[in-house]
Amino acid sequence: MSSTSAADAKTWLPNDKWLLGVVLAVITFWLFAQTLLNVIPGISGQLGVEKTLANLSVSITSLFSGIFVVVAGGLADRLGRAKILYAGLWLSILGSLVIALTPEGLGSLTSGMLLGGRAIQGLSAACIMPASMALVKSFYEGKARQRALSFWSIGSWGGSGFCSLFGGLMATSFLGWRSIFWISIAVALLSLWLLKGTPESKAGSQEQRGFDWTGLAFFIIMLVSVNVYISQGPRIGWLSWVGLGLLAVFVASGLIFLWTEKHRRHPFVNLDLFSNRTFTGATLSNLLLNGAAGTLIVSLGLVQSAAGMTSLQSGLLTLGYLVAVLATIRVGEKLLQRFGPKKPMLWGTLITGSGILLCSMTFVYIEQYIVLSVIGFTLFGIGLGFYATPSIDAALSNVPDNQAGAAAGLYKMASSLGNAIGVAISAALYVAGQKADIELIQSWGIFIGRQDNVALRFGGAIGLLFNVLIVLIAFAAVAFTVPSQKQQKQIPEPAQEVAPPALGN
Structure with a gap:
């Protein structure tokens, strides 16, 4: 070849x-x-x-x-x-x-x-x-x-x-x-x-460059420490010495990583990519919308624990999501071609947030919640279908060809880390919410029906509303960073030297 x-x-x-x-x-x-x-x-x-x-x-x-x-x-x-x-x-x-x-x-x-x-x-x-x-x-x-x-x-x-x-x-x-x-x-x-x-x-430049092992090492330390803190927080204690130590390692390694990448001629991660607001907005909103995957683990776990549904029965509640996302991805493409990326990305985040909000209504009867969650997951799928192609196009269309692989890597890193962190935080809030004062919650008169599972339902609402919040932040990120025009200007390539790839000395 x-x-x-x-x-x-x-x-x-x-x-x-x-x-x-x-x-x-x-x-x-x-x-x-x-x-x-x-x-x-x-x-x-x-x-x-x-x-x-x-x-x-x-x-x-x-x-x-x-x-x-x-x-x-x-x-x-x-x-x-x-x-x-x-x-x-x-x-x-x-x-x-x-x-x-x-x-x-x-x-x-x-x-x-x-x-x-x-x-x-x-x-x-x-x-x-x-x-x-x-x-x-x-x-x-x-x-x-x-x-x-x-x-x-x-x-x-x-x-x-x-x-x-x-x-x-x-x-x-x-x-x-x-x-x-x-x-x-x-x-x-x-x-x-x-x-x-x-x-x-x-990439255009084939110049041989060494690998930025220092940047990679601190990047790994940063991500592993924060993932361990989030996933193991309920067991080790959020404010225990171990937990605080992990946070300190995360902050210190993150600062060293940023300093290292800023002072490397050919860094592991080319932070200059984030000088383009459109790429930054598309990547940040992608991280947050993938973080909303916590909706699945909380909502499906809730109906299994509080209503006794099997994993197959609870999984069927998401069937509308699958159908909707497959049916609307090409719709998102057409909206991109007509309006540019910003409008379909905004519409997608709003529809996704609306769907998660319906799934957050854990205070109703189980029969009503099943209907709300089916509609909610379907809206979730429609929103992601509207968002997906415009977001990827906005991210990749605004970087030079010689950095396409590095930019795609950062974009997909946002997907993976957003998913992992969002699920961990949602699950942690779900558990923490169950420890609230039950008598106080019951005094509000909001949770109707069975009262023996109010703690579960309240915890589920807290975990799900967190996902509504991060989707709203994603909406703001798109609104303030992605331009309305159909054509965005790419990150300029240097006139004298082809921009280096993301890996280097």
Whole structure:
């Protein structure tokens, strides 16, 4: 495969077969890897692993994806986006194979293979997401790019919407839960075949540069410390010495990271990308809307605990979300073409917030809440469908081609970290709210029906209203940063020297 510059790669005309390969690459993570969130309670006992380790196996994938997605984006700019995409697919095959072959009841071998496979899947996602987005930017222009990004979003948002139902169905079928990962291997192989012959696309500068190991090290310390603090806060104590120590490590490592990146000639993360308000607004709002995934864990957990619904029954409440997001992603593309990115992004965040607000009405009878949550999750899907393509287009259209991989990496890092942090905070608030004074809550006369589960319902309302709040912040971020014009000015490239990729000395 010959290497070409990003400009030369644009002369190659991709077809729908190639685009299908990209979509299949994306869903190897969002559809298959994410199914473990729903099936791990059922298979942890079968494998003989402790609950804490099982929960870690769920979160470690997003953690590895969030940490290394920027690294992979920078490598895609420097080494080649097609190479990194292929590498991601092979990592997906390897990770799925390790999980599918994980033995039962063999102690450390079982634990090691489960965690190792999940970590590899996280690295796979870190490679696939920015490389595939950067290739779409390189190979498509104008409306064709917007159409391609819509299909990319279908693979991402649609896959995430379907993973819980798909995982539950496969795990309870005669094929068993391991079939999820064998199918994932088959899909990755098909994607590799469809993507065969993709011309290489790199950043304009091919100058050899060292790797910014210092920036990466403090970046990892910063993210790991804050993730441990949020996820383990209820156990270790939010204001305990351990908790405060983790916060101190997070702040110190974050400041050192920022100082390091500002003073590096070729930093690990090119902070200059955030000098463009449109890219900043699209990335920040993306982080916040992904953080609203906490709605799922609180609302579905609430109906299971307070109303005795099964996981399958509660999962069916989100069916409207899946249908809506798949049906409206192309609508968001058309709105982008007519109005530019700002209006559909604003409409999308408002509709999403309205849907979550309906899910927050935990004070009604269960029959009424089921109706409200079905409508709410459907609105959630419609809002994300409106938002998805305009947001990605706003982010990628406003960066130069030689930084497309790094920019896509930052954008997708926001997705992974927003999801992880939002879920953790929502769950923590859900638990904390249950410790409120029940007699005081009952004295308000708001919660009707059964009174023995008022604590659960109040905690659920607190956790869900937090998600309404972060969606409102996302609305403000879009309103103040994304311009109304259909065309935005890209970050200018230096006149004398091509801007360096995100990885460097």
